[in-house]
Amino acid sequence: MINNIRLKNGLRVILYPIPYVRSVTIGYGIKGGASSDERGKKGISHFLEHVIFKGTRKYSSYEIRHRIESIGGEVNALTGREYTLIFSKVPDKYLDRALDVIFDVVQHPLFPPEEIEKEKKVIIEEIKMYEDSPAEHLYDRFISGFWQDSSFGRSITGNIDEVKRIERQDIVEHFSRFYHPNNAVLCIVGKFGEKYALDLIKHLSENQMGEEHRYHPFISPNFAPTYVEKEVQQVHFIVGLQSLPLKDEKIYELSVLHTILGGGSTSRLFETIREKEGLVYTIYSDVNSYHNNGLLYVYGATSTDRFEKALSLINEELNKIRQNGVMEEEVYDAKEKIKGEFLLGVESTFSIMQHLFNRGIHSLPLLNTDEILEKIDSVTIDGVNSLANSLFSQKRALAVLAKDTDRLNTGVV
Known part of the structure; x- marks a missing residue:
């Protein structure tokens, strides 16, 4: 049975226990992706998704990865046009560890300046990789034209010039705008006890204030080649x-x-x-x-x-x-x-x-x-x-x- 719960702090929680498996997957998603990038800062949602793992109040970047990978699990993230998703998949007995890491990442990232500058280089190489792929590059250009250069037609990774100009303060402000419980959905699927999971979530989820983001309205397409x-x-x-x-x-x-x-x-x-x-x-x-x-x-x-x-x-x-x-x-x-x-x-x-x-x-x-x-x-x-x-x-x-x-x-x- 799928349970859909709204916590007092606004966080929407979806729980789907499957008793016959031995894994559990956690997804913490934010309503806001590439189409929400501020003007002149294309790629900032994707940039934030990269640097959110570069250290928190409790864990260093290495410790975040080690706490999950050392038990055979994975922790990662992806950015879409309308959302950003932080996720982890672990053996079922490590649900508490994975939730602890996920909540620390989405609530207390430090965004160290030196890591931001280092990650810029990584993202620029990622952009170059996509530009070297004819199919990927053409799709980005097609989307930009089809949705008339609106924010909805932006490349998820952004462009090199604007990524270079993104500063730590830009990332902090973007994080503050989107990363709060009222604008998020937490989904857990796998083998776990519902009461135990919900108690953990209530303990870990903080009362951060913020408005729920609105989705991009309908856009009339442009048919120019x-x-x-x-x-x-x-x-x-x-x-x-x-x-x-x-x-x-x-x-x-x-x-x-x-x-x-x-x-x-x-x-x-x-x-x-x-x-x-x-x-x-x-x-x-x-x-x-x-x-x-x-x-x-x-x-x-x-x-x-x-x-x-x-x-x-x-x-x-x-x-x-x-x-x-x-x-x-x-x-x-x-x-x-x-x-x-x-x-x-x-x-x-x-x-x-x-x-x-x-x-x-x-x-x-x-x-x-x-x-x-x-x-x-x-x-x-x-x-x-x-x-x-x-x-x-x-x-x-x-x-x-x-x-x-x-x-x-x-x-x-």
Whole structure:
């Protein structure tokens, strides 16, 4: 049974005990990610996520890592567009140790100046790594154009110039603005006693004051093409369109539609563009849904002389689904695939924690495994085709990364 509790200090606690496992995963998440970065300080949420582990009132940076890794566990963090998540996975008997470390990290980080300057170099290397990856670099540029250079379209890691200018005081102020119980969700999944865990949480969680952050509002997309020139051998491309936010009731129809379109090696795009035509090595679709915004996109890479045909075939497939719909067999297979992947995922306490945290931080109903499966099973062919007609009738945005974009014919989208 999933328990959802709100403490007096505002902290939302989600507890999901699983008695037959021997691990426990803790996630402490903040409502605020890259889209909340202050103007002129792109990447500060991600920067803070790095330096939050560089020492606390109780533990040095090494001690934080050693207390968890010495028992076979892990402690880490990630930054998204709408949240930052600090997490730890440990053997079940070390729940108290992991909670102690997590709460000390999110409540009493020291942000030593020398560590901040050192970590700048690490983050700059991370940015360079992503920029050296054509797919990653193109996606960042596509998002920036699609959401019109708004805060929602910012790169999560930021850019080198602005990261260099971030100072300790900027990090302290950002931390004070977002890291407080009223703006956080704590999720624990695995083997633990609920009363014991809740008593520990109440003991460790302090009464820090602050306002709950509001999510970024809906943004009308921009469909102007994005061109990036880079020394690469292939043409990398993204075709994207506005999709559904997380809270939309048709989110399960969207998952089925995306799976049919480009979600795997039996999808339409893979079968047509790779298997039949041999135009690409990589071709897939993906969906990114947020609180008030959503995106469905297709990514691929091919040689310059094959680019126009590949782009034309993507366009044809989208139009074919919009005009003719999908088949009953495709809907059935897609639902079975989605359910199977979900069931395999929930064998991990970390995966379940991420799922529940993501729903909790967005104030969505906390559905258990059977309820999720029922939602997937309830998807109908009429629902999928209605959504396809709506989504695929929209204008589409294009982003291209190549050595010489002037040589490309991009008029087919």
